[in-house]
Amino acid sequence: MSSRAGSALPLWLGFRFYRARQSNSFISFISFASTAGIALGVAVLIIVLSAMNGFERELRERFLDVVPHAELVGVNEPVHSWQTMVADASKIPGIRGAAPFIRLQGLAQRQGGFQGLSLVGIDTSLEGQVSGIEHYMPADAWQALGQDENAIVLGQSLMDKLGLNEGDALVLFVPDLSGRQSGKLGATRSHRFVVRGSYQLGGELELVTAYASMAHLARVLEMGEDVSGVRIAVDDVFRAPKLIRELGFTQTQYLYMSDWTRTQGHLYQDIQLVRTLMYLVLALVIAVACFNIVSTLVMAVRDKTSEIAILMTMGLRRSAIVLVFMVHGAISGLLGTLLGVSAGVLVALNLSGLARAAESALGIQLLSSDVYFIDFLPSELHGQDVAVVAVMALVMSLLATLYPAYKASLTEPAPALAGR
Known part of the structure; x- marks a missing residue:
């Protein structure tokens, strides 16, 4: 086996383990929940950040266009x-x-x-x-x-x-x-x-x-x-x-x-406070979803114990076993991040129109001009925000795979095959 093929084998095995139908359907459900949780957290965080960017833009270009600097x-x-x-x-x-x-x-x-x-x-x-x-x-x-x-x-x-x-x-x-x-x-x-x-x-x-x-x-x-x-x-x-x-x-x-x-600074401070709090809350939502990856991999390791033992007896190194399960878990994070980014960007680009449609359908007004300096929900998508959120979700999901993948590499082939 060539060195290139050997280096690609853990990636291929990790992808196969992810695609393979688990013998325990509960593992599949938790895997789906972790992917959906990451996607939801990423999408909502992108939407909220875009809305805060929109408020900041309206404050700068609309309100401060009239209020003296x-x-x-x-x-x-x-x-x-x-x-x-x-x-x-x-x-x-x-x-x-x-x-x-x-x-x-x-x-x-x-x-x-x-x-x-x-x-x-x-x-x-x-x-x-x-x-x-x-x-x-x-x-x-x-x-x-x-x-x-x-x-x-x-x-x-x-x-x-x-x-x-x-x-x-x-x-x-x-x-x-x-x-x-x-x-x-x-x-x-x-x-x-x-x-x-x-x-x-x-x-x-x-x-x-x-x-x-x-x-x-x-x-x-x-x-x-x-x-x-x-x-x-x-x-x-x-x-x-x-x-x-x-x-x-x-x-x-x-x-x-x-x-x-001094006169209107509280508006800007309120926008920044909401941005910070929502960033923290939704980052924790993504983190909780990533913890589901830990649960998924722990159960997957138990479910694949015999397969791990067979691979090790065939000469697969423990470091390669770690990489296999890191890839297995990282795919959930990558898929959730891609889905979340796609949904978040799509909604953020059309947030004002969607808000107006919701107001018309429900007969309510989300923002009153008597209270706020605008009567519509603004949105401004920044590529930097999308990149930061995506990288944060990917890093969290990758970190969540480390412990289960390490535990998988500690599997002893003989006891695992004897109990098969």
Whole structure:
């Protein structure tokens, strides 16, 4: 027998042992259960990781397209020379845009009480550099914000909650802050706005934030050329904390420095926490399925004791016996991994469509835009995730074969054949 044939013999025997009908049907059932368990764990892990990738993508491309990456706000007074601040921001690598804003906190009157509201005054000629809010509202509403008038654009959820329609008047009550430096606040002031439209984004932002013309707010608040602060957009959202500090430390006015990781970072942290927990849980599911390989091989070794003894008397080395049963068990892991990867990739690529079909068939809504910043189940498949999951499952299944294969190699031919 050639050395090449000799090296291939354990692989061939392991494959034959796997294909051979076991004399004990219970062994076949456990072998099937281990393969199915690995396939299920791999598939679900790929699907969950793809869903988490989808949420992270929507957070980055949709939510953070509207929420400011970072902002500088005046401490107890408006920002005086915002043009200089915008010019300074343009000199810092990594900052792709800056725009001024005026923020006004107040109460909007509605039937049965009041609704807290954060009104943001924007300059439509500059806002596109830091926010994509324009893409979430009708063109006529955006044009109204570009004019020096009392137009206001509400989130659709807030508009429904207040019972307002386009063209209705909205009265916003705000505290008179003219005397706050002396520690005395004046009487509440009211400002009248006309609803010119709504934007649809989803989540809490749509319930508490409205937009108006910055020029109009500056006039009614008697701020002149001053603004509440300056917002910036960055190329890499995870560098926002560093870049806003780099910009803030170059200014002479006292400023509050804030970034999205402080105001909205909990969303990203929640996504990462769920990803980590699901990875751990489903990895344990795969590990439990791999333990079934141990049970399968232990019983297979007992079932094949006489065959092992005959092979050893014919000159098959103990190391080859180890390889035979490693191949026997590894085939279950390989088959389960291939089935799981195939099913997981197929579902992950069509997850959003499948979720919509399930919602339509069952009459339910998996994600509510009133709670989350999206109302659909996103998915983004990463080849790296598929590779890591597949390798992890294969390594676990291979490790599970070591002990039973080693015990098979300890079989003594004479006692095994005598008891045949």
